[in-house]
Amino acid sequence: MKPIETALLSFGMSGRVFHAPFIQLHPGFNLQGSWERSKKNIENAYPGTSSYDSMESVLADPSIELVIVNTPIYSHFEYATAALKAGKHIVVEKAFTCNAAEAEKLVSLGKEVNKKIFVYQNRRWDSDFLTLKKVYESGVLGDIVEAEFHFDRYNPLMSPKRHKEDAGPGAGIVTDLGPHLIDQALHLFGKPTHVFADLRKTRPGTEVIDLFEILLYYPTLRVRLKSGYYFKEPIPAFQLHGTKGSFIKTRSDRQEVDLDKGHVPIGENWGVDAPSEYGLLHVDGNSPERVASEKGEYMAFYENVFQSLRYGTVPAVPGEDGIASMRVIDATYESLEKQAVISY
Missing domain, CATH: 3.30.360.10 (Dihydrodipicolinate Reductase; domain 2)
Structure with a gap:
């Protein structure tokens, strides 16, 4: 089965510790790379990956199916919205958004564009x-x-x-x-x-x-x-x-x-x-x-993402759970x- 081509929006502590190791290890995913604004580290850590110069270049890559929104909280709504509109499924770090209104808009947009949202509650x-x-x-x-x-x-x-x-x-x-x-x-x-x-x-x-x-x-x-x-x-x-x-x-x-x-x-x-x-x-x-x-077992989160995207399993932490927390x-x-x- 075709692996889920995945990109990070940040390769700081969150990307390096909580996301990249599991995406790289799980056979159902392929780590394409990360947006890196200044330091270019992902290519050294994971040979064969790419360091993207902008979020736009990540979203413009037609091969990328899943985007990990692991940037500062204030940017989650903006970047997650852009990723959904670009036709990507998304994993969004905690806090899901800055408030419940933003969370509700994201979940509504996900349904509108038929893309899945997973809230990273590891x-x-x-x-x-x-x-x-x-x-x-x-x-x-x-x-x-x-x-x-x-x-x-x-x-x-x-x-x-x-x-x-x-x-x-x-x-x-x-x-x-x-x-x-x-x-x-x-x-x-x-x-x-x-x-x-x-x-x-x-x-x-x-x-x-x-x-x-x-x-x-x-x-x-x-x-x-x-x-x-x-x-x-x-x-x-x-x-x-x-x-x-x-x-x-x-x-x-x-x-x-x-x-x-x-x-x-x-x-x-x-x-x-x-x-x-x-x-x-x-x-x-x-x-x-x-x-x-x-x-x-943090891998259980990404196993659920894989099962959901490839076999239709219900997300373990869907956007609705993000709304509940933000409320x-x-x-x-x-x-x-x-x-x-x-x-x-």
Whole structure:
């Protein structure tokens, strides 16, 4: 079967770590190259690929079937729109867009031109989240009454990437790390009824929000999402508390670290969690026990893209999921502005 000819719109950290290795490795894809504005690195990293001088040259290449929109968030809507109009299927990095209105327009356009949209929510395939999901779906905790997800770091320094630090559309931690937690929560629990948020600026001189706490309300459940840059001592990244017990788990998936070191994402040890990082399950009537982690596997995302484009399989993370996440983000900023609980 003809491989899916694929091009990136950026070969920075995102392209080098999260996309190119899987596109290159999967037999159903062929990595054509990437748009590179200044540094020309992809041809050295992947001999036989091309460094395109402009996005227009990428979109004008009739052989390219799939375009990865992994540029700064503020550009997602513009570039994804151009790619769809050029007749390309698209994978769009998180955050999907800057707001829900843009997300809705993209999904509508995709249907109009009969092209598929995939939102890159790779953290659904982290080993820690897959373990949490397995415990949740087993029902061993009974009815969940509260869940808490964190994406915490200790990094008080500003990013050298100005698009992350200059105040403007798509900047700040809510659209940087927030989409991971929001998508995981919606994936497990569905759409909330209400949203409340506490957003703050904590680093000296910062122009953007760098600490958030978002509460998602459900009829019988509350979900707390939190992220910031002043967490020197890690706390459990995942907590589930139910009528029969609790499960807590560290953020321990090693895929990003190993990919950044240049490791090839294959082998029986890929995505395997260390036993020291196993989650703790404590169910009423039993002693606390460690739960072996599931195997992390980012390749599952691209396998789904392949299956969807070649065999019509439903996208694992369709554009509609991107809309749902952006509606939470919109409600988050509205909550800050109004200091109120917002209907979803």
